[in-house]
Amino acid sequence: xxxxxxxxxxxxxxxxxxxxxxxxxxxxxxxxxxxxxxxxxxxxxxxxxxxxxxxxxxxxxxxxxxxxxxxxxxxxxxxxxxxxxxxxxxxxxxxxxxxxxxxxxxxxxxxxx
Amino acid sequence: xxxxxxxxxxxxxxxxxxxxxxxxxxxxxxxxxxxxxxxxxxxxxxxxxxxxxxxxxxxxxxxxxxxxxxxxxxxxxxxxxxxxxxxxxxxxxxxxxxxxxxxxxxxxxxxxxx
Numbered sequence: 001x002x003x004x005x006x007x008x009x010x011x012x013x014x015x016x017x018x019x020x021x022x023x024x025x026x027x028x029x030x031x032x033x034x035x036x037x038x039x040x041x042x043x044x045x046x047x048x049x050x051x052x053x054x055x056x057x058x059x060x061x062x063x064x065x066x067x068x069x070x071x072x073x074x075x076x077x078x079x080x081x082x083x084x085x086x087x088x089x090x091x092x093x094x095x096x097x098x099x100x101x102x103x104x105x106x107x108x109x110x111x112x113x
Numbered sequence: 114x115x116x117x118x119x120x121x122x123x124x125x126x127x128x129x130x131x132x133x134x135x136x137x138x139x140x141x142x143x144x145x146x147x148x149x150x151x152x153x154x155x156x157x158x159x160x161x162x163x164x165x166x167x168x169x170x171x172x173x174x175x176x177x178x179x180x181x182x183x184x185x186x187x188x189x190x191x192x193x194x195x196x197x198x199x200x201x202x203x204x205x206x207x208x209x210x211x212x213x214x215x216x217x218x219x220x221x222x223x224x225x226x227x
Binding site for chain 2: 004009032041042043044045046049051090092099100101103104105106
């Protein structure tokens with residue numbers, strides 16, 4: 001079974017400052033990892049995904065994440081945030097033999113002008 | 114290309130009443146998912162279809178929830194009777210068969226049971 005822990009439920013950050021949203025997972029098998037963003041009253045949009053290969057993954061809107069197998073983490077980062085990045089961010093995991101995604105509880109990023 | 118279309122966007126019903134949600138996936142997407150997202154939580158899978166076959170419904174509360182995907186395209190999720198705890202956002206997603214990396218989510222239906 002897989003599970004995902006997002007340690008921070010809310011992260012406030014000033015505009016143009018860097019941000020890191022933390023995600024840890026647990027799984028007994030190899031996994032694929034994802035970050036999704038959800039804007040108010042909208043569905044989830046894929047930001048980036050780790051399947052294999054380079055542990056540093058670049059996504060849309062300037063976000064990137066690094067897969068760390070030893071620490072079972074997949075933290076999301078952005079060097080300089082914009083007001084438009086205010087949203088809910090979800091980390092998700094899927095085992096290599098499954099089709100379903102298991103989501104964390106989400107982190108609400110609020111960018112302060 | 115139209116995305117995953119869900120309707121209605123919002124629904125308010127009294128407890129013990131029935132309710133249904135509709136989903137139209139992206140054209141050509143064989144796999145369809147229904148997720149439930151409780152307030153302050155991440156989405157949780159209810160049921161997954163491959164074409165018209167429900168291949169994973171282990172998390173669907175079958176005493177009151179039902180789903181169908183006739184002809185392997187549109188899908189309907191029904192609750193009868195609804196309970197207060199069913200208040201949530203119901204998300205539909207679709208992907209090409211076997212492509213679990215290419216989910217596309219709809220905007221969801223926000224259900225409020227009063």
